[in-house]
Amino acid sequence: MDTISLDKKYIANTYARFPVEIVKGKGSLCYDETGKEYIDLATGIAVNTFGFSDEEWKSAVIAQLNAFSHTSNLYFTRPCARLAQILCDRTGMKKVFFSNSGAEANECAIKVARKYSEDKYGFGRHVIITLKNSFHGRTITTLSATGQDVFHTNFLPLTEGFRYATANDIDSVKEQIALGGVCAIMLEVVQGEGGVMPLDKKFLEDVYSICKEQDILLICDEVQTGNGRCGKLYAYQNYEILPDIVSTAKGLAGGLPMGATMLGEKVENTLTISSHGSTFGGNPVCAAGAISVIERIDDKLLQEVNEKSQFIINKLKNAKGVKSVSGLGLMLGIETEKDASEVIKACQDNGVLVIKAKNKVRLLPALNIPISLLEKAIDVLISAL
Ligand SMILES: *Cc1c(COP(=O)(O)O)cnc(C)c1O
Numbered sequence: 001m002d003t004i005s006l007d008k009k010y011i012a013n014t015y016a017r018f019p020v021e022i023v024k025g026k027g028s029l030c031y032d033e034t035g036k037e038y039i040d041l042a043t044g045i046a047v048n049t050f051g052f053s054d055e056e057w058k059s060a061v062i063a064q065l066n067a068f069s070h071t072s073n074l075y076f077t078r079p080c081a082r083l084a085q086i087l088c089d090r091t092g093m094k095k096v097f098f099s100n101s102g103a104e105a106n107e108c109a110i111k112v113a114r115k116y117s118e119d120k121y122g123f124g125r126h127v128i129i130t131l132k133n134s135f136h137g138r139t140i141t142t143l144s145a146t147g148q149d150v151f152h153t154n155f156l157p158l159t160e161g162f163r164y165a166t167a168n169d170i171d172s173v174k175e176q177i178a179l180g181g182v183c184a185i186m187l188e189v190v191q192g193e194g195g196v197m198p199l200d201k202k203f204l205e206d207v208y209s210i211c212k213e214q215d216i217l218l219i220c221d222e223v224q225t226g227n228g229r230c231g232k233l234y235a236y237q238n239y240e241i242l243p244d245i246v247s248t249a250k251g252l253a254g255g256l257p258m259g260a261t262m263l264g265e266k267v268e269n270t271l272t273i274s275s276h277g278s279t280f281g282g283n284p285v286c287a288a289g290a291i292s293v294i295e296r297i298d299d300k301l302l303q304e305v306n307e308k309s310q311f312i313i314n315k316l317k318n319a320k321g322v323k324s325v326s327g328l329g330l331m332l333g334i335e336t337e338k339d340a341s342e343v344i345k346a347c348q349d350n351g352v353l354v355i356k357a358k359n360k361v362r363l364l365p366a367l368n369i370p371i372s373l374l375e376k377a378i379d380v381l382i383s384a385l
Contacts, residue, residue: 003033018348025052028369030353038348039377041365042355046192046224046331049251049293051366057254057292064288071284073277079287083260086294090233092242093262097271098282102223102249103137105259108276109186109219109245110141112263114161116217116270117183127181128219131167135193136186136221145186148194167191168203170210177214184217184245189235189328192224195358196326196333201239208241217244217267223259224331227251228297228367231306231329238328253290258283260290297367305329305367308374312363315378321385326360330367333360336385346384352377 001009003021021033028040028051043051050057064079071077084096097108110128117125128145130136136145143151144158152158163179166172173185185207191197211218218241225235226248232238234246244266249259259281263270309329316325316334321343323335336343340361347354355362361381365374 060292
């Protein structure tokens with residue numbers, strides 16, 4: 001059986017896959033089973049930070065594979081400890097818990113928020129406010145945190161203790177707080193799955209000051225926006241805010257599964273022995289990949305991210321078929337006159353991989369995509385528009 005038939009027969013039917021089988025990739029180029037070449041502007045949904053099978057990343061991963069692959073969290077390992085140190089140095093966070101995915105990183109954030117509040121105020125102050133149109137994951141609890149009904153259908157009852165406010169409407173946040181029992185507000189600085197919608201600076205900074213005043217924890221879900229994607233190591237660093245908890249995953253380990261929940265000063269000691277754990281979390285191979293990724297995201301690279309972002313925006317701004325461009329850094333959403341799916345298909349036919357976010361075409365190129373390839377890909381996109 002060919003791969004597509006095999007997949008359709010044996011894989012659970014949860015993905016509307018494009019009829020393309022990827023067999024090889026290098027940097028921002030990849031190839032399907034017929035040998036057709038594509039310029040990749042999707043990076044496995046913001047995962048392949050430096051593209052496919054990057055040499056420097058591969059060396060770091062292979063070196064760790066040669067040293068040792070996995071041990072349990074019952075022993076100390078260097079890559080995990082070093083990665084936590086680097087993340088704390090670069091963010092002002094104090095401690096890190098490692099897991100394997102975005103949903104798990106958010107689960108940890110939710111547990112920390114609830115425990116912080118219960119330790120300090122006793123049981124009952126456990127509500128987490130999230131935003132309508134948000135996306136926080138697919139586990140039952142992170143689905144509950146996700147402020148979009150479409151994800152909830154068929155899976156009720158969800159975890160209790162979540163209430164939704166309207167993005168960029170501070171009064172809506174205040175109303176939800178006034179109902180009482182709130183321990184945290186969780187948000188994406190740029191709503192990814194919600195259609196690449198950046199939050200207003202003023203809204204973010206207002207939420208931050210309300211949180212500080214009322215000892216409500218601010219959780220930034222940087223699963224998609226983090227790791228250089230939005231022109232800073234973490235997107236919140238574009239604003240005058242300091243979250244209490246930052247969760248990340250996707251691009252962190254450059255193509256290996258890894259989640260991290262970074263804990264600020266208030267909550268650095270909230271998790272205690274046995275209060276949380278993960279078998280695979282902090283896997284040394286993933287951690288070695290992540291160190292190599294994070295160490296390369298320096299000021300020079302971030303400047304290039306912002307320059308490439310501006311380059312794309314400038315090219316698309318006046319292009320025919322574009323209604324609007326939203327986003328931050330190399331996380332961009334294009335509202336198109338044509339149906340987004342049609343545009344995506346035309347791009348694919350002409351050798352460019354882009355994806356969707358709500359009704360928009362979403363671009364998430366590798367942070368190190370050569371400008372010549374980026375230009376070529378955007379020209380294909382513009383013709384498709
Ligand atoms: C992708 C994503 C998640 C879920 O991450 P998984 O690794 O798929 O569990 C959570 N939050 C945001 C903002 C995301 O973009």
